[in-house]
Amino acid sequence: xxxxxxxxxxxxxxxxxxxxxxxxxxxxxxxxxxxxxxxxxxxxxxxxxxxxxxxxxxxxxxxxxxxxxxxxxxxxxxxxxxxxxxxxxxxxxxxxxxxxxxxxxxxxxxxxxxxxxxxxxxxxxxxxxxxxxxxxxxxxxxxxxxxxxxxxxxxxxxxxxxxxxxxxxxxxxxxxxxxxxxxxxx
Numbered sequence: 001x002x003x004x005x006x007x008x009x010x011x012x013x014x015x016x017x018x019x020x021x022x023x024x025x026x027x028x029x030x031x032x033x034x035x036x037x038x039x040x041x042x043x044x045x046x047x048x049x050x051x052x053x054x055x056x057x058x059x060x061x062x063x064x065x066x067x068x069x070x071x072x073x074x075x076x077x078x079x080x081x082x083x084x085x086x087x088x089x090x091x092x093x094x095x096x097x098x099x100x101x102x103x104x105x106x107x108x109x110x111x112x113x114x115x116x117x118x119x120x121x122x123x124x125x126x127x128x129x130x131x132x133x134x135x136x137x138x139x140x141x142x143x144x145x146x147x148x149x150x151x152x153x154x155x156x157x158x159x160x161x162x163x164x165x166x167x168x169x170x171x172x173x174x175x176x177x178x179x180x181x182x183x184x185x186x
Contacts, residue, residue, distance in 0.1 A: 002032075003057050004082040005048040005064055011073035013037045013044045014103075018096060021048060024063055025089060028056045032086040035096075043075075049086045 007017070018035040025033040032051035039045065048064070050057055061079050068074050087095075179185035 001054040001057055002049070002051045002082040002084075002086060003061065003079050005050070005061060005077065005079040007046040007048070007064070007074055008040060008076045008078075009044055009072060009074040011044065011071070012046055015069050015071045017046055017069055017072055019100070020067070020069055021046070021064070022089075022093060022096060024060060024067070025050060028052065028060050030056070030060075030089055033089040034087045034092045049082060049084070051086050 018037065021035045022033070030050055030052045032049075034047075034049040036047045036049075037044070038047055050060060052060075065077055176185060
């Protein structure tokens with residue numbers, strides 16, 4: 001027995017639908033199986049062609065109705081008898097694998113290029129981080145030097161201030177003594 005199953009929807013391409021269908025076909029041990037992405041009035045379709053035991057095909061059609069990929073948006077699933085040729089499942093599997101690789105290679109190349117770009121940006125960021133750390137160390141060194149200089153100035157100022165204060169106190173004492181001796185201050 002041969003069947004053609006048509007899945008129509010707004011999002012059924014590039015969601016892993018045909019890979020899932022191939023797995024189902026392998027579970028049922030079909031020898032002839034194809035699943036082709038097409039467009040029908042600008043809407044996405046997957047046309048499935050399967051050949052095998054009538055009971056297994058009935059179970060397969062039921063499974064197709066029950067197990068829709070999570071991200072797929074399906075509007076309708078129909079099936080009809082089919083009389084044409086159907087590829088061996090192994091040929092379809094190889095074709096699908098090649099198609100998937102053809103889709104994947106540009107994505108992998110883009111990912112590789114983005115990874116290189118990201119690594120270059122990380123290197124630049126790391127260099128900037130090192131420069132920032134160097135500037136922070138320089139700033140800390142300058143702060144340490146400034147603090148040391150301020151401490152030195154404070155000590156110099158204290159010594160000078162203490163000396164001047166001592167001279168003023170000595171001078172005042174001499175004035176007071178002189179005023180007392182002159183009996184002006186009593």
